Amino acid sequence: MSALQANARDTGQVMLKVVYALIPAVLAHYWLFGWGIVLNVALAAIFALGFEALSLLARGRDPRHTLIDNSALLSGVLLAIALPPMSQWWLLLVGTFFTIVVAKQLYGGLGFNPFNPAMVGYVVLLISFPVDMTHWLPPIALRGESLSLIDALSYVFGGQLPNGMQLDALTMATPLDVIRTQIGLHHTVGEAMSSSPVFGLFGGKQWEIFNGLILLGGLWMVWAKVIRWHIPVAVLGTLMLVALSFHLYDADRFAGPLFHLFSGGAIFGAFFIATDPVSAATSDRGRLIFGFGVGLLEYIIRVFGGYPDGIAFSVLLMNMAAPTIDYYTKPRTFGHGAKE
Amino acid sequence: MSRTLHTFHGGLHLPDQKALSNGAAIRQGPLPAQLIVPLQQHIGAPAQVAVQVGDKVLKGQLIGEAGGMVSAPVHAPSSGTVSAIGPHAVPHPSGLDALCITIVTDGDESWCELHPLENPWEADPVELRAKVREAGIVGLGGAGFPSHVKLNPGARTAVDTLLLNGAECEPYITCDDRLMRERADEILLGARLMRRAINAGECVIAIEDNKPEAIAALHEAKRAAGRLCDIEIVTVPTRYPTGGEKQLIRVVTGKEVRSGGLPIEIGVVCHNVATAAAVYRAIVHGEPLISRVVTVTGEVGTPGNIQALIGTPVGELLAACGGAKSSASRLLMGGPMMGLPLTRTDLPLVKTGNCLLELPAEAHHTPKPCIRCGECMAACPANLLPQQLYWYARAKDFDKAQDYNLFDCIECGCCNAVCPSEIPLVSYYRFAKTAIWGQERERKKADKARERHEFREFRKEREKQERAEALAKKKAALDTDALKKKLAEEKAAAEGGTAEGATPAVDPKQAAIQAALERAKAKKAAAQPKNTDHLTADQQRQIDEAEERRAAAKALADDSQTPEGSA
Numbered sequence: 001m002s003a004l005q006a007n008a009r010d011t012g013q014v015m016l017k018v019v020y021a022l023i024p025a026v027l028a029h030y031w032l033f034g035w036g037i038v039l040n041v042a043l044a045a046i047f048a049l050g051f052e053a054l055s056l057l058a059r060g061r062d063p064r065h066t067l068i069d070n071s072a073l074l075s076g077v078l079l080a081i082a083l084p085p086m087s088q089w090w091l092l093l094v095g096t097f098f099t100i101v102v103a104k105q106l107y108g109g110l111g112f113n114p115f116n117p118a119m120v121g122y123v124v125l126l127i128s129f130p131v132d133m134t135h136w137l138p139p140i141a142l143r144g145e146s147l148s149l150i151d152a153l154s155y156v157f158g159g160q161l162p163n164g165m166q167l168d169a170l171t172m173a174t175p176l177d178v179i180r181t182q183i184g185l186h187h188t189v190g191e192a193m194s195s196s197p198v199f200g201l202f203g204g205k206q207w208e209i210f211n212g213l214i215l216l217g218g219l220w221m222v223w224a225k226v227i228r229w230h231i232p233v234a235v236l237g238t239l240m241l242v243a244l245s246f247h248l249y250d251a252d253r254f255a256g257p258l259f260h261l262f263s264g265g266a267i268f269g270a271f272f273i274a275t276d277p278v279s280a281a282t283s284d285r286g287r288l289i290f291g292f293g294v295g296l297l298e299y300i301i302r303v304f305g306g307y308p309d310g311i312a313f314s315v316l317l318m319n320m321a322a323p324t325i326d327y328y329t330k331p332r333t334f335g336h337g338a339k340e
Numbered sequence: 341m342s343r344t345l346h347t348f349h350g351g352l353h354l355p356d357q358k359a360l361s362n363g364a365a366i367r368q369g370p371l372p373a374q375l376i377v378p379l380q381q382h383i384g385a386p387a388q389v390a391v392q393v394g395d396k397v398l399k400g401q402l403i404g405e406a407g408g409m410v411s412a413p414v415h416a417p418s419s420g421t422v423s424a425i426g427p428h429a430v431p432h433p434s435g436l437d438a439l440c441i442t443i444v445t446d447g448d449e450s451w452c453e454l455h456p457l458e459n460p461w462e463a464d465p466v467e468l469r470a471k472v473r474e475a476g477i478v479g480l481g482g483a484g485f486p487s488h489v490k491l492n493p494g495a496r497t498a499v500d501t502l503l504l505n506g507a508e509c510e511p512y513i514t515c516d517d518r519l520m521r522e523r524a525d526e527i528l529l530g531a532r533l534m535r536r537a538i539n540a541g542e543c544v545i546a547i548e549d550n551k552p553e554a555i556a557a558l559h560e561a562k563r564a565a566g567r568l569c570d571i572e573i574v575t576v577p578t579r580y581p582t583g584g585e586k587q588l589i590r591v592v593t594g595k596e597v598r599s600g601g602l603p604i605e606i607g608v609v610c611h612n613v614a615t616a617a618a619v620y621r622a623i624v625h626g627e628p629l630i631s632r633v634v635t636v637t638g639e640v641g642t643p644g645n646i647q648a649l650i651g652t653p654v655g656e657l658l659a660a661c662g663g664a665k666s667s668a669s670r671l672l673m674g675g676p677m678m679g680l681p682l683t684r685t686d687l688p689l690v691k692t693g694n695c696l697l698e699l700p701a702e703a704h705h706t707p708k709p710c711i712r713c714g715e716c717m718a719a720c721p722a723n724l725l726p727q728q729l730y731w732y733a734r735a736k737d738f739d740k741a742q743d744y745n746l747f748d749c750i751e752c753g754c755c756n757a758v759c760p761s762e763i764p765l766v767s768y769y770r771f772a773k774t775a776i777w778g779q780e781r782e783r784k785k786a787d788k789a790r791e792r793h794e795f796r797e798f799r800k801e802r803e804k805q806e807r808a809e810a811l812a813k814k815k816a817a818l819d820t821d822a823l824k825k826k827l828a829e830e831k832a833a834a835e836g837g838t839a840e841g842a843t844p845a846v847d848p849k850q851a852a853i854q855a856a857l858e859r860a861k862a863k864k865a866a867a868q869p870k871n872t873d874h875l876t877a878d879q880q881r882q883i884d885e886a887e888e889r890r891a892a893a894k895a896l897a898d899d900s901q902t903p904e905g906s907a
Binding site: 009010011012013014065069071109110111112228277278280282283284326330331332333334335336337 | 348349586590596597598599600601706708709710711712713714715717721722723724725727728744745748758760761762
């Protein structure tokens with residue numbers, strides 16, 4: 001090992017910084033949507049760390065050494081933010097089990113997982129429990145009242161809502177859902193957006209603020225060199241460019257680039273999911289291609305596919321392509337001709 | 341005159357730690373009681389022992405002759421008596437012992453007779469190279485390639501650039517810095533001689549900008565030398581590893597040395613500034629390379645720069661600088677990035693030993709898993725993908741590692757330094773390289789064995805053919821003999837029995853066949869059928885009767901056949 005550590009970066013700290021970058025958005029989400037996200041994050045973090053420790057013990061490793069790399073914590077938090085807020089405990093338990101035990105530890109732990117663990121957990125839940133995965137809480141402003149912490153806890157752990165309250169009354173379709181349904185009913189994008197209260201200025205109401213803070217967190221990570229710019233820029237650039245092309249082609253059927261940017265998990269996916277270095281392509285050029293693929297697939301799945309948002313599937317699909325991308329995007333090594 | 345400088349990918353700005361020792365002037369090192377001189381201190385064939393135990397040697401006397409074209413001789417660093425010739429621990433990554441000549445010094449420091457070149461400025465390049473070779477000069481920057489080989493332009497008659505490397509990019513090391521400050525004139529003279537030897541179009545000395553005093557000293561010396569000294573002094577930005585040969589060539593000339601190639605291919609020859617000074621001493625003063633400047637620094641009492649005799653045990657050099665502090669925990673020969681860890685202090689200083697560095701204990705971290713963050717990739721001066729190389733080296737997938745250009749790794753240690761998981765990446769690359777070299781050797785061995793086998797098969801086949809040909813020839817010869825004889829007989833008969841008295845000619849072949857037939861018959865007769873041994877009298881009688889009947893029947897048959905046969 002070298003005597004001189006040029007920087008004091010440490011893998012555990014890198015992971016922790018990613019978690020820090022999410023704090024403003026999570027707090028905003030709490031203000032705008034209520035306790036749901038806080039419970040999600042807290043439970044998923046506890047489950048993730050628990051599963052990580054158990055898997056490590058089962059694998060004969062010392063959990064004390066490995067838990068401090070904070071990777072399990074991060075995966076849990078990412079999954080928690082991707083799931084509908086105020087998910088019930090068993091949903092989070094199943095999700096973190098697949099995230100930590102199946103997608104990560106069964107492959108050999110941190111650094112050996114070919115797929116993004118949080119997205120594996122997410123997709124398992126999306127396919128297995130599609131109904132529970134659509135229980136998105138609308139902003140407090142639209143709901144008029146907020147569940148107290150006690151009420152929220154009793155729902156998460158016991159499935160019990162306060163007297164006289166129905167789950168359907170609590171949840172609401174997300175903006176991407178509405179657009180999708182309305183377009184399916186041959187309404188124009190404009191009609192869809194004016195028909196539902198979930199829309200804000202150019203994305204989902206209040207989601208714009210949340211996504212804006214996610215974006216700020218992401219930009220901070222780039223500035224702090226926690227991540228590099230290539231993947232987020234490629235993902236969002238491609239998504240917006242494709243969205244713009246379709247929007248220009250037919251503005252009634254295809255929502256504009258800003259709507260796509262600020263709805264659903266586009267920004268979150270671009271900065272926090274697709275940038276997982278373990279499962280992404282590794283060279284700078286490779287990362288641009290990887291991000292391009294994620295952005296393109298995301299748009300295709302959102303607009304033409306069977307799911308309202310496509311970040312999980314597009315990231316997993318590009319994870320599969322990452323080794324091939326890596327092989328064909330090796331940089332020109334010093335002393336090797338411009339073309340080999 | 342300003343020169344456009346170029347850059348290379350990656351590299352690091354490291355805390356240079358040079359202030360510890362760059363203020364200390366070079367001072368004479370100790371004269372140890374024993375000098376241990378390894379016969380291999382360079383790349384290439386080891387030197388051959390040229391003295392015997394008990395021999396008295398003088399300072400500068402040849403004690404090991406160059407063992408080949410790419411080799412360098414070694415000389416006695418001081419006068420004394422050869423006390424041992426045998427294996428001794430040496431600074432080498434393998435940690436194995438190597439053949440060394442041990443000299444017990446007599447303290448007289450009496451020189452042998454030196455033979456400087458009479459008129460070095462008019463000498464032939466061949467003479468200059470011979471002198472450099474005789475002096476045992478090798479690259480003093482670290483690699484230790486025999487300098488006379490690099491001073492040979494080979495098929496070329498001239499090179500474009502002679503580049504002198506004064507970058508000294510590794511942290512802590514200050515020996516070249518001090519040498520440039522204190523002996524700038526020697527370096528410039530050496531540079532001019534080297535330039536003569538390779539007929540270089542231009543000569544450039546490159547120094548990192550963290551050594552302003554050295555740069556000023558060289559400028560001063562150049563001014564003093566006047567117009568004769570047409571050498572360009574170039575200040576390059578401080579960035580590790582600018583002092584790497586390929587990196588420096590890139591920075592100064594913009595040219596890139598081909599992977600696996602030599603700088604000479606692009607018309608550049610690169611030498612260390614200390615080598616230039618040694619070349620000057622060898623040619624003008626006739627002094628062989630028996631000492632060098634070494635920086636002793638880090639956790640030692642008084643860090644400094646010492647003109648030390650080759651073969652001095654490193655422990656004595658440390659002692660000369662106040663000894664290792666109690667905080668010292670790791671001793672390196674070389675810098676912190678590429679230095680060689682030394683586990684004992686009785687190892688001798690070798691020609692390539694530019695620094696002795698005592699480092700404090702580090703908090704020990706267990707390496708964490710690689711998360712492919714790509715920091716190493718950004719730092720790699722060879723523009724490799726260290727994270728991929730690590731992956732394949734770890735998986736022992738050496739083919740893939742070579743696909744990712746493992747052998748272009750210069751082991752500078754930048755990736756180690758930036759890895760957030762603190763993985764000792766370079767160790768993995770060294771492991772993979774060593775394993776590949778091992779496989780290569782095995783393959784060569786197997787190839788040789790196969791070649792040998794194939795040649796044996798070929799030889800057997802050839803011998804068989806040759807035998808067949810020889811036989812055919814013999815047969816043909818016999819036939820012609822017989823023919824000749826027959827002709828001769830006929831001729832004799834025709835001439836009316838002039839050769840009547842001669843014994844009738846017997847064909848020797850026919851005779852041989854006849855003899856062989858008779859032998860076979862005799863053998864057959866001798867061999868009795870086994871079931872007819874040890875018979876009772878009664879059985880024997882029955883057999884006899886049967887034989888008689890058979891004989892009678894045969895006689896009858898013969899009789900009946902005779903008329904037909906005679907007809």
